[in-house]
Amino acid sequence: MNLFETSRQVTVLGAGMVGVSCALALQAKGWRVSLVDQQAPGEETSHGNAGVLSRSSLLPFNRPGLWQSLPSMLLRPGPQLKIRASALAQWQWLWRFVWHAKRSSFEVTTVALDGLIQLSSDTHRAWLKKAQVENRLRDTGWLWLYAHAAAFESGAASREILQEFGIATEVLNAASLQALEPHLAPAFSHALWVKDAASVDNPRAVVKAYAKQFLEGGGHIVQAQVRAIQQQPNGWQWVNQEGGVHWTPNLVVAMGPWSESLLEASQLPTNFKINMGFERGYHRHFQALDGVRLGRPIYDLAGAYVLSPMKDDQGADVFRLSTGVELAARDDAPNLQQLEAAENAARRVLPMKSAVPDSDWLGSRPTTPDSRPVIGEMPNCPGLWLAFGHQHIGFSTGPGTGVLLSELMSSEATSIDPRPFAPNRY
Ligand SMILES: Cc1cc2nc3c(=O)[nH]c(=O)nc-3n(C[C@H](O)[C@H](O)[C@H](O)COP(=O)(O)OP(=O)(O)OC[C@H]3O[C@@H](n4cnc5c(N)ncnc54)[C@H](O)[C@@H]3O)c2cc1C
Numbered sequence: 344m345n346l347f348e349t350s351r352q353v354t355v356l357g358a359g360m361v362g363v364s365c366a367l368a369l370q371a372k373g374w375r376v377s378l379v380d381q382q383a384p385g386e387e388t389s390h391g392n393a394g395v396l397s398r399s400s401l402l403p404f405n406r407p408g409l410w411q412s413l414p415s416m417l418l419r420p421g422p423q424l425k426i427r428a429s430a431l432a433q434w435q436w437l438w439r440f441v442w443h444a445k446r447s448s449f450e451v452t453t454v455a456l457d458g459l460i461q462l463s464s465d466t467h468r469a470w471l472k473k474a475q476v477e478n479r480l481r482d483t484g485w486l487w488l489y490a491h492a493a494a495f496e497s498g499a500a501s502r503e504i505l506q507e508f509g510i511a512t513e514v515l516n517a518a519s520l521q522a523l524e525p526h527l528a529p530a531f532s533h534a535l536w537v538k539d540a541a542s543v544d545n546p547r548a549v550v551k552a553y554a555k556q557f558l559e560g561g562g563h564i565v566q567a568q569v570r571a572i573q574q575q576p577n578g579w580q581w582v583n584q585e586g587g588v589h590w591t592p593n594l595v596v597a598m599g600p601w602s603e604s605l606l607e608a609s610q611l612p613t614n615f616k617i618n619m620g621f622e623r624g625y626h627r628h629f630q631a632l633d634g635v636r637l638g639r640p641i642y643d644l645a646g647a648y649v650l651s652p653m654k655d656d657q658g659a660d661v662f663r664l665s666t667g668v669e670l671a672a673r674d675d676a677p678n679l680q681q682l683e684a685a686e687n688a689a690r691r692v693l694p695m696k697s698a699v700p701d702s703d704w705l706g707s708r709p710t711t712p713d714s715r716p717v718i719g720e721m722p723n724c725p726g727l728w729l730a731f732g733h734q735h736i737g738f739s740t741g742p743g744t745g746v747l748l749s750e751l752m753s754s755e756a757t758s759i760d761p762r763p764f765a766p767n768r769y
Contacts, residue, residue: 353752354379354591356569356581356605357731359389360546360738361716362597363553364745365730367470369595370560372749377591378557379581381568385550388599389738391626391706393649393665395485395640396464396739397540398510401456402501403714403734404622404668409444422647422684423667430670436620437670439712452714455763457508459716460736462758463743464541470742474552479543483639486515486524487535488692490645495533498644502535511538526635528692531643542640544654546738571609572596572727579726595728595748600673600707602731613723617769619732621707623669625682628653628702629695631660637693646688661699664689668708677705710734718744718764719751728752729766 351374355366358380366378378384416424430437443452471477489495505512515523515534523536543549558564568584578592596602603619631652640651647667655661666681682703689695711717711732721727730748733740747764750757762768 350592351375352591353377353593353595354581354589355595355597357596357598357602358382358384358550358554358564359387359597359599360385360550360741361389361599361730361733361744362595363550363557364466364741365595365597365748366557366562366745367553367560368742368745368749369752370557370562372753374749374752376557377563377565378554379565379567379569381566383551383566384554384564385547388706388708389550389741390547391624391665391704392546392738393626393640393651393663394543394546394653394738395540395649395651396467396542397485397537398457398460398464398508399505399537399540400736400739401453401460401508402504403449403452403456405440405444405714406449407444407446408500409441413441422681422688425667425669425681427669427671427675427678429672429675432672433620433670436618436710436712439618440620440710440714443713448713451763453504453508455715455760456736456740458759459740459743459747459764461743462746463740466742466746467739470553470556471549474556476549476552479545479549480541481544481639482541484536484538484540485542485640485642486520487537488520488531488641488643489533490530491532494644498535505537512536513538524637524641526637526693527641530692542651544652545656548656569598569605572605572611573609574612574724574727593726593728593752595730597730599731599733599737600709602709602729611721611724613721615722615766615769617711617717617732620710620712621671621673622710622734623671623673623705623707624666625669625677625679626663626665626702626704627682627686628655628661628663628699629697630699631662632694632696635694636660637662643688643692646685646692648685648689650689650693655699662693662695673707677703679703708734709737713768715763716740716744717766717769718747719761719766722767
């Protein structure tokens, strides 16, 4: 093997949407890629999400106005945000996250995320077609639902920003909402139909289709639990749970919520620390009643849930109910309160059959203090690349992350500005 061949060899750790996307994009540039995960591709956070791909997701949760609303959020927490005692362990992330709600940070983040979302949207479409699963994508937007005029008014600042970015939306009244989604109860006076948005009907199936594409392109998938990584004179090695050691010239860490713990468990020649937070979220599936449909995911702001029409693995119609944020330690036991409250709220607006047995799921949105994922080479660690921290939007932005990372690793001009995502900002 010559030097060029060796330098174009890489191992990607983590086979969620982000890792699989990095693997596919690197493979497309001629890299020899191995993908490592302790499970089959797409079984963790990239499985449990709401499947929404939207330009409106450029709005991070830490935005101007958060400081003013923080006292009431903490004193009278609503269904959107639950804070458990174990969240205190994340205080370093929390205060930095709140600090980044300032306008200067917000402006950089929204522009950066919009670029990443648009690049990802184009890439998703190309990959869905290549993997012959375009039928999983619905180009029908998504709906933000408001129970009364005052609630709608409180969203004016967000709507202004969507308008500034030229994101297509339409304001609906009760009647036009009813015409668009006839099965919804008449519980909403206003809705915002975000039209620059799409959704998929089974996120896990999409990750698996991309992973299959990667295998068909000559990639390797290795099933192993990674315990630590170590720098070597001419590359990197990763160690599995039995202590087995694997060498690679280049390594990508794309293990979503588990990425920072891996870096901490490894002896690295840097004291790099991101202080990642874990915005946990739950989902539950419900069988659809005969003839009851939604044409697109709905986001009920008062109920603090998203209800997405999906197909289960057998192809049956289900609704996936996903919750707002629970701040708690990543591995804390589940607490179903938020999910139960979301179910009660959702049942008031859409008739559904009983919950699908054993469908409850809990995952963590991995969130950096400035709400921007970390994409790039780790400072002082040549050959060690990072791709994690995609908060609420990693399913949609995985492909753009893969493209950007592959361009950086191949020393090419990049499709979007990489600086807002650079690890050295920490
Ligand atoms: C309730 C909820 C709703 C969401 N809705 C949306 C949405 O509508 N749209 C959107 O874009 N995003 C959404 N998200 C966010 C999105 O799901 C995540 O940002 C995204 O899935 C992160 O992808 P990932 O590949 O980084 O992580 P993951 O999908 O979690 O992948 C990480 C992989 O690392 C592997 N791994 C972990 N530890 C090890 C180890 N030691 N050894 C080997 N492998 C390991 C895991 O098995 C896993 O496969 C939502 C998240 C939640 C929780």
